[in-house]
Amino acid sequence: MRLVRELEKKFSGKHVVFIARRRILPKPNRNKRSRGKQKRPMSRSLTAVHNAILEDLVFPAEIVGKRIRVRLDGSRLIKVHLDRSQMTNIEHKTETFASIYKKLTGKEVTFEFPEPYI
Numbered sequence: 001m002r003l004v005r006e007l008e009k010k011f012s013g014k015h016v017v018f019i020a021r022r023r024i025l026p027k028p029n030r031n032k033r034s035r036g037k038q039k040r041p042m043s044r045s046l047t048a049v050h051n052a053i054l055e056d057l058v059f060p061a062e063i064v065g066k067r068i069r070v071r072l073d074g075s076r077l078i079k080v081h082l083d084r085s086q087m088t089n090i091e092h093k094t095e096t097f098a099s100i101y102k103k104l105t106g107k108e109v110t111f112e113f114p115e116p117y118i
Contacts, residue, residue: 001060015096019056022049050105054080057097061086078109087113
């Protein structure tokens with residue numbers, strides 16, 4: 001977190017985000033079965049990599065919930081609920097996070113800070 005703040009100061013207020021390099025392996029086919037080949041780890045699946053990218057994007061904050069809204073035309077919108085305690089730190093960056101996630105994964109996402117349920 002401290003490094004991000006220092007880099008943002010250095011680059012005159014531009015947003016800085018660190019994302020780990022992750023590899024997506026293709027889904028195993030029945031046709032191309034090779035003997036002795038290892039099973040694909042769950043951490044290399046498309047869904048796992050996209051979820052990990054989302055976690056990396058919003059780093060100081062924690063994802064407390066996710067909703068997928070399917071519109072009438074069939075397109076999907078992911079609503080990500082973030083921890084309200086980090087609202088002051090990352091509220092101004094949510095548009096940047098959404099555009100980075102769209103560029104990397106092709107999925108639309110919005111970020112919200114819902115009231116905690118009691």
